[in-house]
Amino acid sequence: MTTTEITDTARANAFTGKVLTDTAAAAAVVLAALGDRLGLFADLAQHGPATSAELAARTGTDERYVREWAAGLVAAGYLEHDTPANRYLLPAEHVPTLATESGPAFFGGVHQELVGALQGYHHIAESFRRGGGLAPENLHADVWTGTERFTAGWHEHLLVQQWLPLMPDVQRRLRADARVADVGCGAGHGPIRIAQEFPDCTVVGIDTHAPTIARARRAAAEAGVADRVEFLVADAAVGLPGRFDVVTTFDVVHDAVDPQGLLAAIHDALVPGGVHVCLDINCSDRAEDNIGPIATLLYGFSLLYCMTTSLAHGGAGLGTLGLTPSVLRDLAGRAGFAEVRQVPMDNPFNNLYELRRPS
Ligand SMILES: C[S@@+](CC[C@H](N)C(=O)[O-])C[C@H]1O[C@@H](n2cnc3c(N)ncnc32)[C@H](O)[C@@H]1O
Numbered sequence: 001m002t003t004t005e006i007t008d009t010a011r012a013n014a015f016t017g018k019v020l021t022d023t024a025a026a027a028a029v030v031l032a033a034l035g036d037r038l039g040l041f042a043d044l045a046q047h048g049p050a051t052s053a054e055l056a057a058r059t060g061t062d063e064r065y066v067r068e069w070a071a072g073l074v075a076a077g078y079l080e081h082d083t084p085a086n087r088y089l090l091p092a093e094h095v096p097t098l099a100t101e102s103g104p105a106f107f108g109g110v111h112q113e114l115v116g117a118l119q120g121y122h123h124i125a126e127s128f129r130r131g132g133g134l135a136p137e138n139l140h141a142d143v144w145t146g147t148e149r150f151t152a153g154w155h156e157h158l159l160v161q162q163w164l165p166l167m168p169d170v171q172r173r174l175r176a177d178a179r180v181a182d183v184g185c186g187a188g189h190g191p192i193r194i195a196q197e198f199p200d201c202t203v204v205g206i207d208t209h210a211p212t213i214a215r216a217r218r219a220a221a222e223a224g225v226a227d228r229v230e231f232l233v234a235d236a237a238v239g240l241p242g243r244f245d246v247v248t249t250f251d252v253v254h255d256a257v258d259p260q261g262l263l264a265a266i267h268d269a270l271v272p273g274g275v276h277v278c279l280d281i282n283c284s285d286r287a288e289d290n291i292g293p294i295a296t297l298l299y300g301f302s303l304l305y306c307m308t309t310s311l312a313h314g315g316a317g318l319g320t321l322g323l324t325p326s327v328l329r330d331l332a333g334r335a336g337f338a339e340v341r342q343v344p345m346d347n348p349f350n351n352l353y354e355l356r357r358p359s
Helices: 009-037 040-047 052-059 063-076 092-098 108-130 141-157 159-166 168-175 189-197 210-223 259-269 293-312 325-335
Strands: 080-082 087-089 179-183 202-207 229-233 244-250 270-281 339-343 350-356
Touching: 009 040, 009 063, 009 092, 009 108, 040 052, 040 092, 052 063, 052 087, 063 080, 108 141, 108 293, 141 159, 141 189, 141 210, 141 244, 159 168, 159 189, 168 244, 168 270, 179 189, 179 259, 189 202, 189 210, 189 229, 189 244, 202 210, 210 229, 244 259, 259 270, 259 325, 259 350, 325 339, 325 350
Parallel strands: 179 202, 179 244, 202 229, 244 270
Antiparallel strands: 080 087, 270 350, 339 350
């Protein structure tokens, strides 16, 4: 039997319906990204329902565009339309997802990152034929800003409240005067949060991307922790600047050009018995388990960002779902770590690991 023979028409029709839903969802994401970028959701959340003319006036936008946008998002179920008053409203239940910056349910950063990453679509299509990839420095700026806004919620709501209490030894070290490095620190949310919570710690944030490090330095100054948080533009895979009690990576290792070299450099920079706290993607060693909406989204990000940026520099290209628990154990063992503990936690996006250097 060839795959072109349809034996189950209902299944074929159901699949067409699914693809329609997915295609419409892609359009909804574009509309949502515009609502985020132009402050339309934030305005509706703050000032309440508006006609398209009122919303346009309040946000300095063009009424005709706003009307089309709002109608589209009513169709998608993101906004509601009060027909007698001809006003558009953002239901209170939708505010956390669309308009609460850094909140635990906020998707604005994800939408910004995804639409930004799509700017590399043609280049990446070419990479399918030629190999290589899209270098990080050629990603659209929205990829960096969107990522920062996406992960800000983790650092604000989960790092201190949920993740560190699951690692009492790390917490104890941080409460003492630990020297901490955050590798791949991006805009510095992790180092700043650690410095705020643990006043005796000093933290070094390291990232290869200079513009995000500039933002991290400004954020540390604004947070009043610049005296204890230093930021460096550097490739941590070639070595860390000093010795550390704790090294953290928040969704970095799977992106690395040289994940093996990166783990070895982290290992070598730890004091004996020191700990690498590795947050990385929640994915399974069994490919058949990596299915569903989150995996679909992550495979998309892999092609558009994580895998392609590593391959662009001739790297391992693990991919967003490539640092599975067994891959990490293998790489960590070769890097010299004595122990890898997967910290039990319930998080659909991330796994948490403690990697310990032998004493
Ligand atoms: C997905 S982002 C995560 C950023 C940050 N940890 C956060 O939680 O927002 C991955 C970051 O790792 C950085 N990175 C990847 N490989 C690196 C390396 N070898 N040395 C330093 N930074 C690296 C990238 O530039 C990027 O900023």
